Amino acid sequence: MESISLCSYAAGGQPDPKSQERESHEFEDQVADVLRSMGFDVRVRFHLEVCGLHREIDQLCIADDGEVVRAECKLKQNDSHVGIEVPLNLWGTYTYLQLVGASNGFEPDQIWVVTNGRFSAAARAFCRAVNQTMQRDFFVLVDGRRLGRLGSRK
Numbered sequence: 001m002e003s004i005s006l007c008s009y010a011a012g013g014q015p016d017p018k019s020q021e022r023e024s025h026e027f028e029d030q031v032a033d034v035l036r037s038m039g040f041d042v043r044v045r046f047h048l049e050v051c052g053l054h055r056e057i058d059q060l061c062i063a064d065d066g067e068v069v070r071a072e073c074k075l076k077q078n079d080s081h082v083g084i085e086v087p088l089n090l091w092g093t094y095t096y097l098q099l100v101g102a103s104n105g106f107e108p109d110q111i112w113v114v115t116n117g118r119f120s121a122a123a124r125a126f127c128r129a130v131n132q133t134m135q136r137d138f139f140v141l142v143d144g145r146r147l148g149r150l151g152s153r154k
Contacts, residue, residue: 020075027075028058031114034150035061035071051100055093060108070108076117079144084122086113087139091130114142114150 025045032042040061048055059071072090074082090111097107113119113127119141127139142150 024073024075027116028073031071031073031150032059035059035069038150039063040069050097053093053096067110068108069110069112071112071114074113074115074117076115079117081118081120082113082115082123083120084126087111087123087127087130090139091126110138110140112140112142114147116144116147118143 028044032044035042040063043060044058046057046060048057057070058073061069061071063069070090072086074086076082090113094108094111113123119127124141127141131138
């Protein structure tokens, strides 16, 4: 069961530095499996290069109804937190693509930030402000406490 294996990451731990990238990719793959179980067609780890912008996208998810979700996965160690720089960077990429008119089908309806850890108060406040401005749930934050329940969204 995907949600059970995802919960194993919530404990944190101290990985060997050489294995950190491998573990991050495993975490991304497990999140992708859960998103697939929710009915999304998921593309994992691909590069977006447009108008001089180079970004790796962890996951681009497309639902049957055409909803597009970009998921950014952050595997954290020792119960650490995701700071404001993550949603700020994602918002910057989104607005840049809007400004240059180059979304090319990659314009998300939502951006999910998924972590086994926590979110800083600044990250939560930034996402709340964006959601209020856009008058919809554009940013969805899934922390370690919600991670095991992710597959029950749909």
